[in-house]
Amino acid sequence: MRxxxxxxxxxxxxxxxxxxxxxxxSASDGKRIVRIGHNQATDxxxxxxxxxxxxxxxxxxxxxxxxxxxxxxxxxxxxDMVQLTQTGAIDFCVASNSILETFSDNxxxxxxxxxxxxxxxxxxxxxxxxxxxxxFDSTKKAGFEAVTWIDAGTRNFYTVSTPINxxxxxxxxxxxxxxxxxxxxxxxxxxxxxxxxxxxEVYTALQSKIIDGAENNEMALTSNGHGDVxxxxxxxxxxxxxxxxxxxxxxxxxxxxxxxxxxxxxFQVVNxxxxxxxxxxxxxxxNKAENEQGVQFLYPDTAPFQxxxxxxxxxxxxxxxxxxxxxxxxxxHNQTFVSEGGAGQ
Ligand code: GCU
Numbered sequence: 001m002r003x004x005x006x007x008x009x010x011x012x013x014x015x016x017x018x019x020x021x022x023x024x025x026s027a028s029d030g031k032r033i034v035r036i037g038h039n040q041a042t043d044x045x046x047x048x049x050x051x052x053x054x055x056x057x058x059x060x061x062x063x064x065x066x067x068x069x070x071x072x073x074x075x076x077x078x079x080d081m082v083q084l085t086q087t088g089a090i091d092f093c094v095a096s097n098s099i100l101e102t103f104s105d106n107x108x109x110x111x112x113x114x115x116x117x118x119x120x121x122x123x124x125x126x127x128x129x130x131x132x133x134x135x136f137d138s139t140k141k142a143g144f145e146a147v148t149w150i151d152a153g154t155r156n157f158y159t160v161s162t163p164i165n166x167x168x169x170x171x172x173x174x175x176x177x178x179x180x181x182x183x184x185x186x187x188x189x190x191x192x193x194x195x196x197x198x199x200x201e202v203y204t205a206l207q208s209k210i211i212d213g214a215e216n217n218e219m220a221l222t223s224n225g226h227g228d229v230x231x232x233x234x235x236x237x238x239x240x241x242x243x244x245x246x247x248x249x250x251x252x253x254x255x256x257x258x259x260x261x262x263x264x265x266x267f268q269v270v271n272x273x274x275x276x277x278x279x280x281x282x283x284x285x286x287n288k289a290e291n292e293q294g295v296q297f298l299y300p301d302t303a304p305f306q307x308x309x310x311x312x313x314x315x316x317x318x319x320x321x322x323x324x325x326x327x328x329x330x331x332x333h334n335q336t337f338v339s340e341g342g343a344g345q
Pocket of ligand 1: 039078094095096152178198199215216217220243
């Protein structure tokens, strides 16, 4: 069924892409079509938040703009969508911070394992314009900029049949990671075999045993069906990687000051609605995974994972010294919001 859905989605998206690439935002009723792509299903908080963005902007500027939200990789993989946003073929997309690392080294910062001491420290850091501002602006020359961040929880390992209780359990396992050098290096250090691939390919790769497992937040188990195949989800808590809403600079710069204000307010709507929905969505995903899909949740001691990964901070900072002030500012939030050790809470 998933295969059929995918085949239909691929042919729909090919037709859609042809119209996106030729239509370029104009509409017969004179309204500017604003296209936003993302890779989540329609039950995901990201999609809900973008629909609220659509409502908000159209309630203020509906005579001029028609916002269209495309879920489920209909406009391509995240890497494809970032490139489409860069060139202006589409106007916005949601990309994982991991993917953005391949477009700007600055995004390496938020991909470091065990960077944040707690969810509160993560939120405070991402809400701190002194930390995110310069990083979000750093791709302007490349044609896009980040307009807000989106909570994507905590990433943990999950596998088809091998419970992960310590790094030693990862040895010899092929684990899908996002396509970012930091994630590949993290897997190498932890002893697993990193298999980078796009999000949309993971379900089939798990099902056909091309990979032994993956790592993600709990929503991947239910919203993406990975819990149908993977029966062990292990809270090693290795990363809190935000998703980032990015926009095409030419589009944003072409807005009048009044329009820009409305769009900026809309970006805050995306951030707030998604965060509001996130906690409940994760709780519901855990219940469904445990009770309907038969996924077992494990709570290993995270210290051995941390001991292996933390030296990466030093090596990343040596490679990218410009990131040091931002890293130090995150440590201030880490000291304010120390961990209460609540894995999976
Ligand atoms: C999460 C994240 C996505 C990302 C995906 C992945 O679902 O929200 O932006 O694409 O992980 O692992 O690729």
